[in-house]
Amino acid sequence: MFSVNTVIHQPGTFAKEQLDDSFDYKWPDEGLQAIPDWIYTSPEIYQREVKRIFHGPTWNFVALEAEIPDPGDFKRSYVGPTPVVVARDTDGSVHVFENRCAHRGAEFCRSQRGNAKEFVCPYHQWSYDLKGNLQGVPFKRGVKGEGGGMPKDFRNEDHGLMKLNVTRLHGVVFASFSREVEPIEQYLGPEILKDFEVVFKGRKLKLLGYYRNELPGNWKLYHENLKDPYHATLLHSFLVTFGLMVAGSKNGMIADASGRHGTLASAKPENVAAAVGEVKGEMRSYREDFKLADGRFLEYVREFDSPWSVTMQTIWPNLIVQRELNTLGIRHIVPNGPHSQIMLWTMFGYESDDEEMTRHRLRQGNLMGPSGFLGLEDNEAIKFVQEGLRRSPSDRGIVKLGGNTLGSTNAVIDEAAIRGMYAHYRQTMGL
Amino acid sequence: MYPGYDMTPPDPRETRELRLEIEEFHADYCWTLDCGDVERWPDYFADDAVYRITARENADAGLPVGLVYADSKAMIRDRAFAIKHTQMYAPRSMQHFVSNVRVLEAKGAAIKAQSNYLLLQTLVEGPTTIHQAGRYYDSFVRAGGRLLLKERQCVYDTVLIANDLVLPV
Numbered sequence: 001m002f003s004v005n006t007v008i009h010q011p012g013t014f015a016k017e018q019l020d021d022s023f024d025y026k027w028p029d030e031g032l033q034a035i036p037d038w039i040y041t042s043p044e045i046y047q048r049e050v051k052r053i054f055h056g057p058t059w060n061f062v063a064l065e066a067e068i069p070d071p072g073d074f075k076r077s078y079v080g081p082t083p084v085v086v087a088r089d090t091d092g093s094v095h096v097f098e099n100r101c102a103h104r105g106a107e108f109c110r111s112q113r114g115n116a117k118e119f120v121c122p123y124h125q126w127s128y129d130l131k132g133n134l135q136g137v138p139f140k141r142g143v144k145g146e147g148g149g150m151p152k153d154f155r156n157e158d159h160g161l162m163k164l165n166v167t168r169l170h171g172v173v174f175a176s177f178s179r180e181v182e183p184i185e186q187y188l189g190p191e192i193l194k195d196f197e198v199v200f201k202g203r204k205l206k207l208l209g210y211y212r213n214e215l216p217g218n219w220k221l222y223h224e225n226l227k228d229p230y231h232a233t234l235l236h237s238f239l240v241t242f243g244l245m246v247a248g249s250k251n252g253m254i255a256d257a258s259g260r261h262g263t264l265a266s267a268k269p270e271n272v273a274a275a276v277g278e279v280k281g282e283m284r285s286y287r288e289d290f291k292l293a294d295g296r297f298l299e300y301v302r303e304f305d306s307p308w309s310v311t312m313q314t315i316w317p318n319l320i321v322q323r324e325l326n327t328l329g330i331r332h333i334v335p336n337g338p339h340s341q342i343m344l345w346t347m348f349g350y351e352s353d354d355e356e357m358t359r360h361r362l363r364q365g366n367l368m369g370p371s372g373f374l375g376l377e378d379n380e381a382i383k384f385v386q387e388g389l390r391r392s393p394s395d396r397g398i399v400k401l402g403g404n405t406l407g408s409t410n411a412v413i414d415e416a417a418i419r420g421m422y423a424h425y426r427q428t429m430g431l
Numbered sequence: 432m433y434p435g436y437d438m439t440p441p442d443p444r445e446t447r448e449l450r451l452e453i454e455e456f457h458a459d460y461c462w463t464l465d466c467g468d469v470e471r472w473p474d475y476f477a478d479d480a481v482y483r484i485t486a487r488e489n490a491d492a493g494l495p496v497g498l499v500y501a502d503s504k505a506m507i508r509d510r511a512f513a514i515k516h517t518q519m520y521a522p523r524s525m526q527h528f529v530s531n532v533r534v535l536e537a538k539g540a541a542i543k544a545q546s547n548y549l550l551l552q553t554l555v556e557g558p559t560t561i562h563q564a565g566r567y568y569d570s571f572v573r574a575g576g577r578l579l580l581k582e583r584q585c586v587y588d589t590v591l592i593a594n595d596l597v598l599p600v
Contacts, residue, residue, distance in 0.1 A: 365496060
């Protein structure tokens with residue numbers, strides 16, 4: 001039972017959800033100032049996204065190296081909706097292959113994480129090494145006197161697991177179904193690489209744990225949400241009341257040249273009351289009377305060489321890197337049909353953290369995740385959007401804030417980064 | 432099994448009265464939450480209480496993260512206030528069912544117990560769903576004749592949370 005399920009109008013009830021390739025997918029005449037509902041509801045569009053984006057020339061997040069530090073360590077993961085295994089070989093190299101036996105297709109790796117010398121499919125016990133090569137086929141030559149067995153020309157080398165292209169950057173592992181995708185630094189671009197390195201470069205991570213949730217909204221809505229500084233200062237009372245992000249203070253929306261990636265950045269003002277005082281009349285969620293009984297939770301330890309106290313990075317197509325004050329983590333988006341996505345959160349600190357710093361990160365973790373003061377509001381809002389798109393006969397949303405500009409902007413009341421993302425999307429999707 | 436709660440329990444015949452008292456505590460605690468009276472929820476905790484909700488995979492791997500993580504009653508109070516007054520979420524009603532209460536330790540003031548919980552959620556237009564199945568690992572202290580939680584670890588089996596968990600467990 002997924003949370004997308006409603007008793008009234010279950011998914012699939014409306015024409016919008018049943019569009020196939022005979023439908024005329026014509027983008028609205030307003031261009032990038034409008035987004036047609038069918039990109040969030042059509043099964044045909046979803047299949048095209050899987051093929052052209054997730055299985056296309058993109059780098060997809062699959063693991064943090066800190067999750068698989070030792071030879072033989074492995075993790076179940078996903079590229080788009082496709083289950084894969086990430087494994088570290090005895091020589092330290094990291095390999096990603098489909099979680100699908102080359103024989104009959106069984107998803108052989110069932111544990112979230114573990115350590116193994118080899119992978120053995122439980123069905124007919126075909127075995128694979130940590131690189132995904134086929135090692136052993138039981139009764140390969142049949143049984144003496146009875147015959148059977150594989151044909152003489154069967155070669156193990158031809159029947160390994162489907163292997164993906166793998167790259168690693170500062171302890172983060174990405175995979176691609178494409179061999180043509182550009183090197184990862186080039187893929188991210190200098191604007192995005194900069195804040196990515198603030199979190200990862202030269203730092204050994206300490207895993208703090210996982211959250212997993214199903215979010216009943218199209219996967220693109222999550223990218224949009226983090227390319228939308230407008231919502232941050234209105235929806236999230238915590239950001240507003242405690243001055244973590246306030247319209248008028250120092251904020252930035254940074255996009256790469258292609259428009260697909262983004263960094264939503266903000267600098268906590270030194271004087272919160274003054275920053276809020278200027279704009280509070282516009283913000284219904286501002287609460288003057290809300291004072292924390294335990295203020296430790298929102299303290300900011302300046303541990304980074306960065307002008308920003310917050311950077312939320314959207315790395316196309318499936319990764320969010322969260323640096324919200326001192327709470328750090330990644331979110332791995334697994335698309336789950338047009339109406340749903342699975343969100344896999346890995347929270348971490350650094351190996352150099354002392355016990356008090358770890359506890360500080362854990363306390364501040366209350367901001368994020370499926371019970372976080374910011375995280376739960378995003379999940380609720382995205383669900384509301386999907387329900388509205390799915391069930392109403394109106395056919396488009398508008399993204400006009402800031403006019404026709406695309407990509408980076410210093411203005412909070414601006415949707416340029418969403419338009420920039422859709423400029424890239426339309427090109428990739430042929431829309 | 433949870434670290435610190437893996438002791439051999441006393442003979443249950445000797446702790447029946449205490450088990451009954453703990454069951455009464457659960458009934459009150461759940462009634463408060465199920466009524467939506469979340470601002471009274473902190474009253475069930477001692478001042479230096481620890482409260483955490485975490486997935487079984489974290490508990491089993493010794494990973495410290497909490498979906499909710501509080502190491503003071505003041506933090507629990509802040510969360511209660513935020514839920515009641517500032518957070519944006521769709522209306523919902525919750526029902527808790529707590530069972531299989533086992534007293535694990537009953538030496539003077541130190542009381543430890545373990546229970547199973549089932550959390551049902553009902554949204555507008557939604558069916559009533561099992562939102563979470565988990566276990567409480569509780570440490571109690573006595574204050575003014577009543578039990579208070581010094582620690583509550585809520586460890587849930589439900590791997591994928593349906594969207595979010597807004598209200599306390």
